[in-house]
Amino acid sequence: xxxxxxxxxxxxxxxxxxxxxxxxxxxxxxxxxxxxxxxxxxxxxxxxxxxxxxxxxxxxxxxxxxxxxxxxxxxxxxxxxxxxxxxxxxxxxxxxxxxxxxxxxxxxxxxxxxxxxxxxxxxxxxxxxxxxxxxxxxxxxxxxxxxxx
Numbered sequence: 746x747x748x749x750x751x752x753x754x755x756x757x758x759x760x761x762x763x764x765x766x767x768x769x770x771x772x773x774x775x776x777x778x779x780x781x782x783x784x785x786x787x788x789x790x791x792x793x794x795x796x797x798x799x800x801x802x803x804x805x806x807x808x809x810x811x812x813x814x815x816x817x818x819x820x821x822x823x824x825x826x827x828x829x830x831x832x833x834x835x836x837x838x839x840x841x842x843x844x845x846x847x848x849x850x851x852x853x854x855x856x857x858x859x860x861x862x863x864x865x866x867x868x869x870x871x872x873x874x875x876x877x878x879x880x881x882x883x884x885x886x887x888x889x890x891x892x893x894x
Contacts (some may be wrong), residue, residue: 748763748767751770752766752770754766768889768892775872775873776790778872778873779793779867782866782867782872783866783867786859786866787833788859788863789826790818791826792826792829792830793860793863793867794816794817794818795812795816795823795826795827795830795836796830796835796836796852796860797860798811798812798815798816799812799836799850799851799852799856800852800856800857800860803851803852803857804851806839806841806849806850806851807849807851808841808847808848808849808850809823809824809827809848812826812827827850830856834853834856835853835855835856835859836850836853836856837850837853838850
């Protein structure tokens with residue numbers, strides 16, 4: 746559906762304003778779709794992001810600083826997210842043996858299993874990206890990279 750129909754606005758100041766509004770609207774739309782898909786798993790988008798980062802490093806640990814650097818939402822409170830994931834038994838936190846000021850964070854087997862079950866719901870096809878050809882997806886990604894310059 747066109748952005749004009751989605752937000753019921755027929756005219757825009759210029760093509761840049763229309764593109765900006767479309768990017769912001771679509772980001773929110775994708776986030777809502779993910780949030781709905783993740784609700785049955787009792788996981789938020791930032792929690793899912795942290796688990797994916799940890800799975801990518803598994804079996805190596807991560808630190809809170811590394812999580813902050815790699816998170817998609819830079820405004821998220823990584824320490825609080827790790828607290829919640831630890832309470833759910835999805836991650837462990839231990840003092841680093843080589844640096845007592847650092848804390849090693851690892852994904853648990855339960856966290857890995859949960860992500861495995863969630864992979865289908867986080868797939869591009871499930872999120873609506875299947876409407877793009879591989880070439881269009883590449884072009885979109887390149888354009889978004891170009892915006893961030």
